[in-house]
Amino acid sequence: MLAEELETMSVMLNQKDFFAALEAARQPKHGGGHPFSRAWAAGELSRAQLGEWAIQHFYYIDPIPQQFAALYARLPDLDARQHLLENLLGEEMPACPEKRHPDLLRKFARACGVSDERMLRAEQNGEVLPTTRAMRSWIWELSTIRPLGESCAGIMVALEGQLPTLYPKYVAAMQKMGFSDDDLEFFIVHIEGDTEHAHVGLELTDRYATSPALQERAIAAVRASAEMRFSMLDGIHAQLVTRKAA
Numbered sequence: 001m002l003a004e005e006l007e008t009m010s011v012m013l014n015q016k017d018f019f020a021a022l023e024a025a026r027q028p029k030h031g032g033g034h035p036f037s038r039a040w041a042a043g044e045l046s047r048a049q050l051g052e053w054a055i056q057h058f059y060y061i062d063p064i065p066q067q068f069a070a071l072y073a074r075l076p077d078l079d080a081r082q083h084l085l086e087n088l089l090g091e092e093m094p095a096c097p098e099k100r101h102p103d104l105l106r107k108f109a110r111a112c113g114v115s116d117e118r119m120l121r122a123e124q125n126g127e128v129l130p131t132t133r134a135m136r137s138w139i140w141e142l143s144t145i146r147p148l149g150e151s152c153a154g155i156m157v158a159l160e161g162q163l164p165t166l167y168p169k170y171v172a173a174m175q176k177m178g179f180s181d182d183d184l185e186f187f188i189v190h191i192e193g194d195t196e197h198a199h200v201g202l203e204l205t206d207r208y209a210t211s212p213a214l215q216e217r218a219i220a221a222v223r224a225s226a227e228m229r230f231s232m233l234d235g236i237h238a239q240l241v242t243r244k245a246a
Contacts, residue, residue: 012212019202021215025222026158029230032166036237041169043176049240050174051112054105055122056132056236062102063136065091067143071151074144080207083200090189104186111183131235138228142221149209150221156201158225163190164198 013021031037036053039045045053068088075081093099106119122128142154167187174184181188209218 010212013215015206018206018209018215021219022153022157022202022205022222023161025219026162026226029223029226030165031162031226031229031233032169034230034233034237036233036241037166039241041173043173045241047112047177051109051114052240053236054109054112054114055119055127056129056232058102058105058109058119059122059128059132060136060139060232061105064101064139067139067155070140071143071155074148074151075204077207080204083204087200099185099189101186101189104189108183108186111179129232129235129239131232135228135232138225142225146221147208147214147217149205149207149214149218152201152204152208153218154221154225157198157205158222159229160201161198162226162229167191 012018032041036045040050065088068084068091072081072084072088075084091101093101097103106116109119110116118125118127139155142151146154167190171184171187171191174187175181205218209215
């Protein structure tokens with residue numbers, strides 16, 4: 001469906017067309033097309049640069065378990081809550097706390113030469129970029145106050161839906177750099193888990209976007225999330241690559 005048609009939707013899209021519109025909305029600003037992502041996949045980034053990326057990404061994802069918990073509390077349906085609870089438990093790993101996703105990212109950062117102290121004190125040390133801060137704030141907005149269709153679309157479809165296409169290329173490049181599978185566990189677990197999360201996100205978005213207006217808003221949330229993540233990569237790229245080349 002053409003973008004101009006979506007702008008004036010007055011009837012509900014059927015599920016197939018709605019899913020297609022949601023997935024299409026993330027494509028113009030898909031993270032895989034960003035110069036930073038392309039450089040990463042091509043093996044052109046150093047360990048030090050990847051460590052700097054990890055600092056920003058950790059600030060962005062560290063509160064995700066709490067954000068998922070906030071969204072979980074808003075869901076009215078048991079099966080929807082159970083799906084999100086699986087996602088939340090996958091992030092927090094109560095049976096194996098050292099496997100918490102934020103902690104797996106810290107492990108990767110250590111392999112890049114970044115200490116835990118620096119990761120945890122990035123805000124106090126003035127290292128958090130404005131675009132990273134904006135990304136984290138946007139997820140709080142989606143998880144706490146936006147309509148549920150927007151929440152599920154903006155988080156699960158737009159963001160989790162990108163990772164299974166991004167991370168395999170990153171992993172292949174980093175393996176050639178000498179990173180071990182243990183170093184890369186953060187990326188590997190997301191490749192394995194987020195395909196299913198994105199599918200569940202489509203189903204939940206369809207459930208809660210119950211009018212043409214709510215469908216439009218869900219599509220817009222996917223587009224906004226993709227743009228926010230692309231902007232976050234802009235900030236990282238400018239800090240690490242563009243300035244280094246200047």
